[in-house]
Amino acid sequence: MDKRFTIFTYGCQMNRYDTETITGYLNQEGYESCDDPARSDLILLNTCSIRDKSEQKVFSQLGRLRKLKRSNPDLKIGVCGCFATREGEGIARKQPDVDLIFGTQNIDKLPELLKGLEGGPTYDVDPLEPEFANLAPIRRNDGLSAYVSIARGCDxxxxxxxxxxxxxxxxxxxSGLIVEEIEAAVGEGFREINLLGQNVNSYGKKVPGELTFGGLLRRLDRIDxxxxxxxxxxxxQDCDKDMISAMADCEKVCEHLHLPVQSGSDEVLRRMERGYTVDEYLSKVDLFREQIPDGVLTSDVIIGFPGETDEDFEGTLRVLKKSRYDNIYMFKYSPRPGTKAQSMADQVPEEVKAERFNAVQELQREISGKLHRGLEGGVVEVMVEGPVARKASEDANCGGSGGKLVQISVVSPKFAGRSRGNHRVNFYVEGGNPRPGDVVEVKVLRGALHGLEGISPPGAVVMEEWAT
Ligand code: SF4
Structure with a gap:
């Protein structure tokens, strides 16, 4: 490889997956990954468009890269991802140093676009129907968990x-390609896969003869x-018995469901065009709780959607109490260009959003803390990530009941991992140290706001209990 590239990734897991695919294509075309932009021949910004801040970050970064381009006129600067798809050549009009622009649906054309780049600036954001003929040459980041996209886009x-x-x-x-991709990832040493899609549970619905999402989970559960x-x-709206019963039946499928509610008001949900009512949503929560009693539920909540009244907001607090989410991602609504909500009347003032945000945060902290404390004394299955870095260890001691583990029967390093319910678990070990990827049982000694602390094996003796 004789050329180097640096890629900056903004936003969600889907973008991280796209970055891994882009990296695979660039490696194939003779580019080697490089952490230092000053030594790179190509710098790519894989952008996000979900929030306004992500776009501001892109332009700030482009501003900084101008200096590099001045000192190295051969440097090529590219912008891809959601923001590139939306703005297209508009980005180059604002920042003429940008040489390459391509959209989320043009990644598979990257080899062709790189050839075009030799002749001058190249822009391609025209939507392209994915061919899915072969696996893309993906270059995954190191780790235990591999992202695998099972669907693109959203209807x-x-x-x-x-x-x-x-x-x-x-x-x-x-589904055949998904199985192939996962088997390849397992062959590279990945122990866990994270299936990605904007709406994974509508998987296969538009394709005659394809597996349903539940069917796909059952098929993947058989991968050695x-x-x-x-x-x-x-x-x-696509969460159904087929999916929940597959979750309950499949040994390898973790008991964690992220089910974004967004609002607890029927009127707000109608204006959001979410396609369900509060009662319909709660019936899915009941189904999940019935079939997977120890399951962990998380959600997304938008605060201050246009027209949200105090009464609507009270509905959101009620849903939080009923659903007992382990955790939620909260967002203050901000208008996004090109969406229907952007031009809606009755935008909620920022100070009202801030007040409601704080109320949601306070309630959720109470619920999360209670749920995590309820796990104390129980045993969770943890996939080991490795020894706890000092900072992470300190983090694990924050925000809980104020307790502090003072001494256990052996002086041992602390390890970190994830439970099946996706809790961050820091734990002491008695006996031999586990290796990354090992699955161990951990007795939970403390349930904190952002995770759990415990000891493995569960029968290890704790010499002193919490000092509070
Ligand atoms: S929020 Fe709605 S439109 Fe956006 S990706 Fe999810 S389901 Fe699709």
């Missing part, structure tokens, strides 16, 4: 969301050497 057009505008309509990757299966994100 839902929720009123607040840019994704259907930037990632196009939904396309399901053929794979330890755990996770997925993100599920849409409540």
């Amino acid at each position: 839902n057009f929720c009123a607040f969301c840019v994704v259907p505008h930037t990632r196009g309509p939904e396309w399901s990757k053929p 050497g794979l330890e755990r299966i996770r997925f993100m994100t599920s849409h409540p």
Whole structure:
């Protein structure tokens, strides 16, 4: 390889997966990954469009890269991802130093685009129907968990969301290719896979003869050497018995469901065009709780959607109490260009959003703390990531009941990992140290706000209990 590239990734897991695919293509074309932009021949910004801040970051970064271009006129600067798809050549008009622009649906054309770049600036954001003929040459980041995209795009057009505008309509990757990709990842040493899609549980619905999402989970559960299966994100309207019973039946599928509710008001959900009512949503939560009693539920909540009244907001607090989420991602609504909600009347003032945000945060902290403390004394299965870095160890001691583990029967390093319910677990070990990827049982000694602390094996003797 005689050329170097640096890629900056903004936003979600889907973008991280795209970065791994882009890296695979660049390696194939003779580019070697490089952490130092000053030594690179090509610098790519894989952008996000979900929030306004992500776009501001892109322009700040482009501003900084101008200096590099001045000292190295051969340097090529590229912008890809959702923001590139939406703005296209508009980015180059604002920042003429940009040489390459391509959209989320043009990644598979990268070899061709690189050839074009030799002749001058190259822009391609025209939506392209994915071929899915072969596996893309993906170059995964090191780790235990591999991202695997099972579908692209979204057909839902929720009123607040840019994704259907930037990632196009939904396309399901053929299940045979997904199996092939996961088997390859397992062969590289990955123990866990994280299935990605804007709406994973509508998988296969548009493709005659294709597996349903539940069917796909059952098929992937049979892959040898794979330890755990996770997925993100599920849409409540497509969450059904087929999917939940597959979660309950499949040994490798982790008992964690991320089910974004967004609002606890029927009127707000209607204006968001989410396609379900509060009662319908809660019936899915009940189904999950019935079938997977120890399951962990998380969600997304948008605060201050246009027209949200105090009463609507009270509905959101009620849903939080009923659903008992382990954790939620909270967002203050911000208008995104090109979406229906952008021009809606009755935008909620920022100070009201801030007040409601604090109320949600406070309630959720109470719920999360209670749920995590409820796990104390129990045993969780943890996939080991490795020894705890000092900072992470300190983090694990924050925000809980104020307790502090003072001494255990052996002086041992602390390890970190994830439970099947996706809790961060820091734990002491008695006996031999586990290796990354090992699955161990941990007795939970403390449930903190952001994770659990414990000891492995569960029968190890704790000499002193919590000092509070
Ligand atoms: S389901 Fe709604 S929120 Fe999710 S990606 Fe599609 S349009 Fe956006």
